[in-house]
Amino acid sequence: MTIYEVITVILLLVGCFFFLAGTLGVLRFPDLFSRLHALTKADNLGLGFIAAGMALHIASPWAAVKIFFIWFFTLLASSTSCYLIARFQREQDQPGKGKEDRE
Amino acid sequence: MEAYQIYSLTSAVLFAIGIGGVFASKHFIKKIIATIIMGGGVFLAFVSFAERDALNFADPVPHALVITGIVVAVASGAFALALARRIYQLTGEESFNNEK
Amino acid sequence: MSILIDGLLAILAIYLALQSLLAPRLSQSVFLFFAFGLALALAWVRLGAVDVAITEAAIAAGFLGVLFLDALRDFSSTISEKHNNTEAIQSSASRKKIKTFLLPRLAFGVGLGLFLLISLEAIWQIPQGGGLTAAAESMLPESGVEHPVTAVLLNFRAYDTWLEIGVILLGLLAIFVTGGIKIYTKPDVVAKDPLLRQVILFFTPVLFLFGAFLLYIGKSGPGGAFQAAVLWGAIGILLHLGGKPVFAMIPRWVGQLVLIMGLGFFLLMGFVFMSGGATLFEYPKAYAGTLILIVETLAAISIAAALTAIYANLNQMKEEPKENESAN
Numbered sequence: 143m144t145i146y147e148v149i150t151v152i153l154l155l156v157g158c159f160f161f162l163a164g165t166l167g168v169l170r171f172p173d174l175f176s177r178l179h180a181l182t183k184a185d186n187l188g189l190g191f192i193a194a195g196m197a198l199h200i201a202s203p204w205a206a207v208k209i210f211f212i213w214f215f216t217l218l219a220s221s222t223s224c225y226l227i228a229r230f231q232r233e234q235d236q237p238g239k240g241k242e243d244r245e
Numbered sequence: 246m247e248a249y250q251i252y253s254l255t256s257a258v259l260f261a262i263g264i265g266g267v268f269a270s271k272h273f274i275k276k277i278i279a280t281i282i283m284g285g286g287v288f289l290a291f292v293s294f295a296e297r298d299a300l301n302f303a304d305p306v307p308h309a310l311v312i313t314g315i316v317v318a319v320a321s322g323a324f325a326l327a328l329a330r331r332i333y334q335l336t337g338e339e340s341f342n343n344e345k
Numbered sequence: 346m347s348i349l350i351d352g353l354l355a356i357l358a359i360y361l362a363l364q365s366l367l368a369p370r371l372s373q374s375v376f377l378f379f380a381f382g383l384a385l386a387l388a389w390v391r392l393g394a395v396d397v398a399i400t401e402a403a404i405a406a407g408f409l410g411v412l413f414l415d416a417l418r419d420f421s422s423t424i425s426e427k428h429n430n431t432e433a434i435q436s437s438a439s440r441k442k443i444k445t446f447l448l449p450r451l452a453f454g455v456g457l458g459l460f461l462l463i464s465l466e467a468i469w470q471i472p473q474g475g476g477l478t479a480a481a482e483s484m485l486p487e488s489g490v491e492h493p494v495t496a497v498l499l500n501f502r503a504y505d506t507w508l509e510i511g512v513i514l515l516g517l518l519a520i521f522v523t524g525g526i527k528i529y530t531k532p533d534v535v536a537k538d539p540l541l542r543q544v545i546l547f548f549t550p551v552l553f554l555f556g557a558f559l560l561y562i563g564k565s566g567p568g569g570a571f572q573a574a575v576l577w578g579a580i581g582i583l584l585h586l587g588g589k590p591v592f593a594m595i596p597r598w599v600g601q602l603v604l605i606m607g608l609g610f611f612l613l614m615g616f617v618f619m620s621g622g623a624t625l626f627e628y629p630k631a632y633a634g635t636l637i638l639i640v641e642t643l644a645a646i647s648i649a650a651a652l653t654a655i656y657a658n659l660n661q662m663k664e665e666p667k668e669n670e671s672a673n
């Protein structure tokens with residue numbers, strides 16, 4: 143096992159840990175905002191670690207750049223959708239409207 | 246057990262879930278989802294047969310057929326959705342009358 | 346190890362399919378269906394069908410998922426299947442029981458049995474290496490492209506692909522007939538959020554570039570017209586959501602031309618070469634690669650336009666009933 147492989151395995155394990163934590167958060171957290179927090183922050187960090195691990199493993203600079211872009215666009219899309227969902231929920235939560243339809 | 250064997254068995258189960266769901270679910274949207282799951286089972290069977298017949302590469306004809314099939318399924322699904330929404334707008338019904 | 350992955354993936358797909366039908370709320374159903382599509386896409390990667398995986402993830406999970414999400418605005422999403430069931434039992438004639446209880450299970454059993462028989466027969470009875478792999482491989486150098494799936498789609502079985510573009514247009518026409526033509530009016534729901542607008546602006550060129558890349562790479566690897574078309578269609582949908590409905594912004598005849606372009610050019614080319622003595626959709630070998638790329642580009646633009654129009658029309662169906670009531 144080369145040093146690269148060891149680093150890859152460590153990065154993948156760390157990434158899996160964050161995914162696990164994020165999923166646990168989605169399942170266990172009480173309301174939408176903290177769930178969103180778990181889903182977008184922890185999972186994106188996990189995805190980042192996994193992407194880094196895979197980029198090391200592939201060891202071709204071109205593929206590594208593609209993997210980086212995958213991570214970057216996922217980050218962008220998920221943070222935007224997180225913001226939009228949270229904003230929608232806050233508008234729903236305004237006084238007089240009541241809190242309903244949580245997922 | 247090869248991968249294609251696992252997936253061809255899966256395809257049978259998916260097809261059965263889909264066809265059961267067409268009868269069991271009442272809401273239009275769920276019926277449409279059920280038909281698409283059914284189609285997914287058929288496509289999975291196709292692709293697993295393609296993998297079985299692989300030489301240097303997997304059999305490309307089933308792959309092309311499945312790509313065509315997916316697009317056709319989506320087009321018909323979209324039409325079904327339009328019909329369902331129209332029915333709902335005109336009558337307020339969310340499922341067929343005789344199945345309530 | 347690989348069996349473990351495949352087995353888990355298979356169980357996941359089955360579980361998601363079941364749950365998306367059994368979920369009590371409609372919104373849950375739709376999201377689980379999303380996830381089911383992605384699980385299926387992973388299964389296709391495992392089976393070596395990367396083209397199919399991209400198509401599935403993009404159009405079956407992505408595009409259709411968006412249509413379902415949009416439809417949720419119409420239906421009261423809190424209605425539960427359970428509630429319906431208890432209602433059915435309360436008014437229980439024995440015939441109803443047969444309908445709600447026996448028939449689905451019967452269909453499940455018969456479907457499973459038949460399909461299992463077919464797949465077992467096909468897998469363990471017919472000798473391996475039947476198929477058309479060898480035929481496709483021997484003709485691949487003459488097709489003008491290096492990727493076998495693209496060769497089958499655009500050359501060997503171009504007729505299917507041509508009709509497929511036609512089916513999408515037919516779907517669009519059918520939706521027009523059902524809901525009225527709504528794509529030329531401004532959308533009622535427009536994103537006012539500045540951040541969303543910026544993201545849409547940012548993603549438009551990125552999606553365009555990525556689509557073009559997929560289109561071009563289809564010559565030698567997984568990718569091609571349909572995958573590119575969905576990405577370009579996503580541009581149209583994003584612009585629609587951002588308050589810039591593409592079809593309402595261009596003259597009608599341009600929109601109609603773009604919609605019909607792929608189908609028309611494909612057929613025209615087929616007829617031109619047919620008059621030179623070839624069969625329908627047979628390319629002259631020397632130009633096959635270039636011609637395929639041109640056909641793919643036009644087809645991708647047409648399909649993207651059709652997908653955008655399908656979404657825009659379904660999206661606009663919402664405010665219909667008022668107009669209709671006043672008309673009646």
